[in-house]
Amino acid sequence: MSEAVLQESDDLIGHPAVRQIVTQLRALDSYGTYDTWPDFKVLDPMILTKERRREIPVVGDPDETTISRLKAYYNAIAAGIEREVELMAVPVVNLSHEGFGKGLILVGRLVVLNRTLRDVHRFGFDSLEKLVEDMEKQVAQAVALVNAHRDVAEM
């Protein structure tokens, strides 16, 4: 991967959604690679600028760290939902070897998020702003669903 695009001084690094995804990325780092890294460096590979995207082959199998980033993203959204609705939110990421699959979040018997995944080896966001925007949108939609169908979410 090319030079870091994020900086320690980036304002959004302190945003609650970003804090949550950093926590989740560190939680999935079973070999302790990130232990000595500052947050902006842990987060940096989530951002795929046009230049970075060009460097990734169009077709390919996702590697383990890319899958970890995808899982951290779903875990962070689930944590965001839990905080709002005060019910357990369960992320399920189901992938084939080729990087196709489903990203789900379940609250009780309610599917609050259901996304088709493709090209997971190219998973990332144009900018930190886009990442935050996307996460907030996903959480808001899920919370609205839980509020509309609280009986099913509490099953």
Next chain:
Amino acid sequence: MSEAVLQESDDLIGHPAVRQIVTQLRALDSYGTYDTWPDFKVLDPMILTKERRREIPVVGDPDETTISRLKAYYNAIAAGIEREVELMAVPVVNLSHEGFGKGLILVGRLVVLNRTLRDVHRFGFDSLEKLVEDMEKQVAQAVALVNAHRDVAEM
């Protein structure tokens, strides 16, 4: 695996639930191994008698054919649900390498089946009767859920 426990003459081989699981097993047989096999032989490894269970190690990784059998089972239940409720039912089997995970079936935004999987390398049923009984129970519970929350299932 020991000698076949099922026989061609077994009455239950003609049961709709059993027909469905045989169809699903054949659909997942990408190498055509089952092409020349009669149905009872395709179905036979789903039945784990006490003797067969004893032959399987307590701890182990599930092999590909065992996972296929598990998927065929969820696909067959999903097909049974679809027939009853006339809505699409989506099976999701999510497994770790060690054979732990989740078996889900989704109808729209409704989780109609949610089972924790463990010891998948030992997946099987005591008898064909037990298999049919289990499938019918799963389908009936799922159909009841859809009927109780049709609005969520139709989302």
